Amino acid sequence: xxxxxxxxxxxxxxxxxxxxxxxxxxxxxxxxxxxxxxxxxxxxxxxxxxxxxxxxxxxxxxxxxxxxxxxxxxxxxxxxxxxxxxxxxxxxxxxxxxxxxxxxxx
Amino acid sequence: xxxxxxxxxxxxxxxxxxxxxxxxxxxxxxxxxxxxxxxxxxxxxxxxxxxxxxxxxxxxxxxxxxxxxxxxxxxxxxxxxxxxxxxxxxxxxxxxxxxxxxxxxxxxxxxxxxxxx
Numbered sequence: 001x002x003x004x005x006x007x008x009x010x011x012x013x014x015x016x017x018x019x020x021x022x023x024x025x026x027x028x029x030x031x032x033x034x035x036x037x038x039x040x041x042x043x044x045x046x047x048x049x050x051x052x053x054x055x056x057x058x059x060x061x062x063x064x065x066x067x068x069x070x071x072x073x074x075x076x077x078x079x080x081x082x083x084x085x086x087x088x089x090x091x092x093x094x095x096x097x098x099x100x101x102x103x104x105x106x
Numbered sequence: 107x108x109x110x111x112x113x114x115x116x117x118x119x120x121x122x123x124x125x126x127x128x129x130x131x132x133x134x135x136x137x138x139x140x141x142x143x144x145x146x147x148x149x150x151x152x153x154x155x156x157x158x159x160x161x162x163x164x165x166x167x168x169x170x171x172x173x174x175x176x177x178x179x180x181x182x183x184x185x186x187x188x189x190x191x192x193x194x195x196x197x198x199x200x201x202x203x204x205x206x207x208x209x210x211x212x213x214x215x216x217x218x219x220x221x222x223x
Contacts (some may be wrong), residue, residue: 033150033209042200042213044150054211085150090207095141095167097151 002026004098007051013106017075020101022087031091034063034072036099038083046085047072048095079105108132110140110201110214122191128139128184128201128214135159135177138203141210142175156168157184158206191221202207 003025007082013017022032030050035043045054050070060081063074075080082105087098114126128140132142141156157175165173174187184201198218202210 010138010168031207035210044213045209048209048211088151088209090209092205093164094168095153096201097153099150 001048001094002028002092002096004088004089004096006098006101007083007088008099009102009104011104011106012077013077015076017073018077018103020072020085022065022070022072022098024070024089026092027067028089030092031089032063032065033090034061035086036081036083037090039087043086049086055090060068074103077103077105081105089106108212110203110212112199112214112217113202114217114219116190116218116220118195118219120192120221120223122221123183123189124191124195124219126185126186126199126201126217126219130150130182130184130203133203135179135182135184136173139205140177141204142186143200143202143210143213144195144197145200145216146194149197154186156204165195166209193221195219196221 005023012047032050034047037043051063064071084102086100109131139158142151142154144152155175172189177184179198198216200216201214203212204210
């Protein structure tokens with residue numbers, strides 16, 4: 001299985017720029033996607049195919065990367081961005097998710 | 107608009123068989139795949155399996171021996187059945203629409219399943 005590794009948690013102040021990383025154990029080309037999940041809610045898609053912004057998602061969110069290293073950037077961070085962020089690959093079966101990065105606001 | 111809604115029993119006993127239903131609207135099951143994703147309490151997301159537009163299925167090998175996904179296109183429903191439940195199967199079960207190689211673009215609200223004696 002393709003293992004996706006994310007840092008467990010980050011703490012930033014509103015207005016700052018934050019990057020959340022995701023490293024794959026093998027290449028997933030650009031078939032990497034990012035989700036936001038707030039407590040008690042279902043995940044919502046933010047970025048698909050590594051760098052494409054899902055419709056309705058604020059332009060503060062952006063994604064980059066290919067192969068094994070990917071990044072989700074939020075710039076600037078707002079209070080409402082407090083959530084857990086997951087990466088997910090759809091290149092290799094089984095589709096796998098990262099362990100999630102919990103973003104907290106200072 | 108696209109909607110998915112999971113339904114199920116909530117509380118199960120160990121060794122029982124879980125049956126969940128995902129009722130969809132706003133799209134056709136004959137043109138879209140629907141997958142099931144599980145989230146243990148306080149933990150991350152795990153893809154369990156998908157039924158594709160043509161009716162074929164893919165399962166995560168971790169649960170493949172216990173899992174079956176089927177559908178009734180006339181009712182716009184997708185079904186998950188998983189046998190030999192254990193307490194570690196406790197969690198929130200989501201259904202989500204996706205295509206092969208694509209992200210899970212639309213999710214249901216999820217249904218909590220607790221396995222306990």
